[in-house]
Amino acid sequence: MNAGLAFLAAGIAVLGAALAAGLGIGRLASAALEGTARQPEASGDIRTTMIIAAALIEGVAIIGEVVALVMIFTAPA
Amino acid sequence: MFLTRPRHSHVTVRSTFAARWIALFALMLGITVPAFAAGDGADGDPDAVGHSADGFYLDFNPVAKVELPRIFLTREDGGGFGFDVYGSTTAAVKSGNYQMVSGAGEVLTPEQSAYVVKEEKTYYYPLQASSGEIVLDLSFTRQMVFMLIAALVLLIVGLRLASRYQKHGRETAPKGKWQNFMEVMVTFVRDEIAKPAIGDKADRFLPYLLTAFFFILLGNLFGLLPWGVTATSGIAITAALAGFTFVFTQLAGTKDYWAHIFNPPGIPTFVKVILVPVEILGLLTKPLALAFRLFGNMVSGHLVIVSLLGLIFIFGARMGDLVGYGVAPIALVLTVAIYMLKIAVSFIQAYVFTMLSAVFIGLASEEHEHHHDEHHDHAHGELNGARNGVRNGTHSGDGVRAGREAEAIVAQA
Numbered sequence: 001m002n003a004g005l006a007f008l009a010a011g012i013a014v015l016g017a018a019l020a021a022g023l024g025i026g027r028l029a030s031a032a033l034e035g036t037a038r039q040p041e042a043s044g045d046i047r048t049t050m051i052i053a054a055a056l057i058e059g060v061a062i063i064g065e066v067v068a069l070v071m072i073f074t075a076p077a
Numbered sequence: 078m079f080l081t082r083p084r085h086s087h088v089t090v091r092s093t094f095a096a097r098w099i100a101l102f103a104l105m106l107g108i109t110v111p112a113f114a115a116g117d118g119a120d121g122d123p124d125a126v127g128h129s130a131d132g133f134y135l136d137f138n139p140v141a142k143v144e145l146p147r148i149f150l151t152r153e154d155g156g157g158f159g160f161d162v163y164g165s166t167t168a169a170v171k172s173g174n175y176q177m178v179s180g181a182g183e184v185l186t187p188e189q190s191a192y193v194v195k196e197e198k199t200y201y202y203p204l205q206a207s208s209g210e211i212v213l214d215l216s217f218t219r220q221m222v223f224m225l226i227a228a229l230v231l232l233i234v235g236l237r238l239a240s241r242y243q244k245h246g247r248e249t250a251p252k253g254k255w256q257n258f259m260e261v262m263v264t265f266v267r268d269e270i271a272k273p274a275i276g277d278k279a280d281r282f283l284p285y286l287l288t289a290f291f292f293i294l295l296g297n298l299f300g301l302l303p304w305g306v307t308a309t310s311g312i313a314i315t316a317a318l319a320g321f322t323f324v325f326t327q328l329a330g331t332k333d334y335w336a337h338i339f340n341p342p343g344i345p346t347f348v349k350v351i352l353v354p355v356e357i358l359g360l361l362t363k364p365l366a367l368a369f370r371l372f373g374n375m376v377s378g379h380l381v382i383v384s385l386l387g388l389i390f391i392f393g394a395r396m397g398d399l400v401g402y403g404v405a406p407i408a409l410v411l412t413v414a415i416y417m418l419k420i421a422v423s424f425i426q427a428y429v430f431t432m433l434s435a436v437f438i439g440l441a442s443e444e445h446e447h448h449h450d451e452h453h454d455h456a457h458g459e460l461n462g463a464r465n466g467v468r469n470g471t472h473s474g475d476g477v478r479a480g481r482e483a484e485a486i487v488a489q490a
Binding site: 044 | 269273366374377429433436
């Protein structure tokens with residue numbers, strides 16, 4: 001019972017983290033595309049900044065994943 | 078390549094092209110199937126987590142499984158230290174000095190352990206010293222072996238490349254496929270990662286950034302080879318890499334950098350009480366996120382591949398063999414797609430790690446030329462200048478720097 005709840009909680013944790021990170025990276029990519037379309041000569045700088053920001057947003061999702069892993073592996077049998 | 082042979086008709090060219098794709102597809106199926114079999118758990122069932130976890134063996138399924146040497150530093154009951162080296166886990170168990178422990182934490186009985194030795198599954202069980210205790214387990218693991226292979230390949234390639242440049246000078250054109258390829262990668266790291274992020278001091282940190290980039294790239298790509306293990310899917314290895322970045326960031330730190338952490342300028346004292354601990358926390362979360370990002374990305378790719386292939390067996394067991402065969406093509410196509418994605422992710426994650434390392438080092442080594450109490454009009458003039466810098470910036474480093482300045486000024490204005 002406890003292990004089942006832990007697995008459920010892990011799933012919910014990943015759901016929230018992945019959903020939020022997906023929305024965030026989606027918005028980021030759309031803004032970067034718009035910026036590149038308006039100013040193609042700045043595309044290199046925009047790409048660099050976008051990747052840094054994407055990595056930071058992704059970091060949040062990864063923290064969610066780690067929390068889920070901790071929940072799974074420390075769940076009482 | 079086939080474009081250089083004009084005597085071929087169009088039909089032949091197209092058929093060679095198709096043949097190449099089919100060959101590539103077949104190769105990838107060949108790669109993914111042994112990778113799947115590698116993950117059998119202790120009871121012989123396919124196990125997604127076990128496949129991506131570390132272990133004391135190298136899997137050459139279906140040819141053989143090779144056990145890795147076990148090295149222990151032990152403390153004996155009398156208080157003295159001992160140092161044991163065994164060729165394999167089985168040898169350690171057979172010697173009688175070490176016992177296997179089950180998942181429930183109980184020592185296996187002699188009958189059970191004899192059975193496990195006969196079935197050649199000893200490396201799935203944690204070991205415990207028969208007398209005394211294990212202080213340090215220095216055994217080789219499969220991730221460690223592949224980490225060493227990556228380091229060795231990097232060393233050989235790097236030294237050969239360096240000696241070639243020493244002999245012929247840096248001005249001559251690169252010769253051959255490999256030198257051209259490596260020169261492209263090295264100049265990419267220098268001009269697209271190090272220089273925009275760090276600026277003038279980039280050359281000082283370039284050796285570390287190049288080493289990190291190529292080591293991570295090799296570690297990621299070795300995991301995609303048949304029987305390969307992803308060294309970077311071990312948290313210990315990614316944490317060590319992030320630790321190096323942390324050390325280099327602190328070494329690069331200027332007086333301004335430390336002042337902004339421990340004594341932020343222009344901030345009232347009661348806010349400092351809150352801000353300084355947050356800044357110190359921010360100092361430590363950077364390498365933490367760096368380590369978990371690489372680890373998470375590499376592990377998740379493997380988990381997805383094994384889970385997709387596992388669908389075949391889940392459907393086969395629940396709904397009959399026929400459904401299993403029906404699901405197989407879909408699962409395999411999805412697996413190949415994820416495999417392609419993993420090739421891209423290998424490069425992207427090496428790039429992201431190096432990029433973020435460079436950005437952290439760049440932020441620490443930056444010297445603040447202008448202060449926070451600048452006049453408004455002056456800020457506007459500088460904003461326009463910075464915008465022009467972005468627009469006209471032929472040198473990408475200037476562009477990023479100007480862009481960053483523009484943002485800072487906008488935030489102030």
